[in-house]
Amino acid sequence: MLSQTVEYALRAVVYLAGRSSTACTNGQIADATKVPAAYLSKVMQALHRGELVQAQRGVNGGFRLMKDPEQLTILEVVNAVEPIQRIRTCPLGLAAHGKRLCPLHKRVDDALATMEKAFGDTTLAEVLAEPTSSVPLCEFPRESSKRNRRADVRAAKR
């Protein structure tokens, strides 16, 4: 239903949103989200072109979200890599009845609209704030509090 590319983009952005204080390399994101690294780099490029993430080359570079998770919806992520194609004109190409959709396509488009709305109504912050995330599902390690950050540093030195 949703393409792999969209799935990958969402994983990456959720990951970045959870660690918004530091830049994350393509490799880090790929490992954490289990996305093939070579392919992820293409997806990240798309997110960069869509101005959702900032890209920084060189040592200590990587990707960083350009928006607050509170301001960023799932829909924006989807649209950056593969916009939801609403049905705007009759797919049969009949110009005869102008912009009106036939009942079938109206229904289908309504369903798409519902989906689009659901995505547009959900911010990354909401996804991260979900109560169940106390058990870090899907292994997206969250940006750590001060207490945990020290542990991260220790881990990084290994």
Next chain:
Amino acid sequence: MLSQTVEYALRAVVYLAGRSSTACTNGQIADATKVPAAYLSKVMQALHRGELVQAQRGVNGGFRLMKDPEQLTILEVVNAVEPIQRIRTCPLGLAAHGKRLCPLHKRVDDALATMEKAFGDTTLAEVLAEPTSSVPLCEFPRESSKRNRRADVRAAKR
């Protein structure tokens, strides 16, 4: 978002639902719905395997709906050719947290569920009964009542 195959299947079924009294050949359906005939035949096979349509070979053969339009939902058509893939387990393949979806995938799946419900709630009869169908949108000529048949003939003569 929805595949071409699903789009084609829906067109074909709507067409059949509108002419449920006679068997329609693959060629007729293809012409009316503007679907490539050779490909449509594959789609019709899928609908046949899914027991949505009855197939009859030979002279005066063709396809016929196996259910009343009142009893047949859009979802059944979709599922016959390309079932909506709900997210049932973590796509990252982490068995660690059992059947629970992480917040991200829960949201995405919820959106899919909404879509599935919208499709499941819409019968073919509803699509055909839509008030706007008085202007026959998308050129699906409806099975005409005696009264409208005359109008159709007049229209055809123009």
Next chain:
DNA sequence: GCAATAATGGATAACCTTATCCACTATTTA
């Protein structure tokens, strides 16, 4: 039974999505 009709199934091609690899460029640190 013969001829016409129409679905069926298999092979194949065109195209798009997903995935991989690699040479190149930009940036940082020392």
Next chain:
DNA sequence: TAAATAGTGGATAAGGTTATCCATTATTGC
């Protein structure tokens, strides 16, 4: 300035979807 790091862009391959063609089989009407 050198070396290491990390994103960029191009080429290419693998796989899936969409599309086409054709020989075969089943059915009907004569």
